[in-house]
Amino acid sequence: MYSGKIPLRAPAHGKRAMARALRKNPTPAESMAWELLRARRMLGLKFRRQHVVYGYIVDFYCAQHGLILELDGAVHDDPDHALRDAQRTSALTERGFTVIRMRNGDVSAESLRKRIETAIDAM
Numbered sequence: 001m002y003s004g005k006i007p008l009r010a011p012a013h014g015k016r017a018m019a020r021a022l023r024k025n026p027t028p029a030e031s032m033a034w035e036l037l038r039a040r041r042m043l044g045l046k047f048r049r050q051h052v053v054y055g056y057i058v059d060f061y062c063a064q065h066g067l068i069l070e071l072d073g074a075v076h077d078d079p080d081h082a083l084r085d086a087q088r089t090s091a092l093t094e095r096g097f098t099v100i101r102m103r104n105g106d107v108s109a110e111s112l113r114k115r116i117e118t119a120i121d122a123m
Contacts, residue, residue: 019057022050029071029104030059036109037069043116054095056088065120066097069112073104098123 026034030049037047037060051061053068060069070089075081089099098119102111 015052015055015057019050019052022057026050027071027073027104029073029107033060033069033071033107033112036107036112042109042112043120045116053097054092056092058092065123067116067119068092068097068099069116070099070101071104071107072101 026049034049036042037045037049040046045062045064045067047069048061048063049059051058053061058068059071061067062069070085072085076085085101089101092099100115100119102115
């Protein structure tokens with residue numbers, strides 16, 4: 001089970017800089033999700049965006065619950081990319097995180113709220 005502490009291993013060289021660059025150039029779905037999640041707007045939870053967790057840059061991260069939200073666009077349909085996504089999700093869940101994957105087109109206040117509430121209730 002997730003301990004509640006920020007479980008950061010020293011990130012590989014450049015991961016923080018890459019995360020910073022990703023924050024400056026979000027996809028439209030990431031921008032929409034961030035507007036819904038930022039400033040504790042979603043269920044009073046604090047989320048970070050493009051955050052490094054165990055060497056992975058995750059789209060959104062809630063440390064309080066060890067919750068990771070990943071938004072997937074068309075590039076994730078590629079079989080090689082889908083395999084890497086599955087391996088990454090597995091590595092993070094093995095470390096006690098809950099990973100929610102959503103399609104970009106499914107991002108809305110209601111869908112985010114439902115998915116987050118369901119994940120927290122299952123913990």
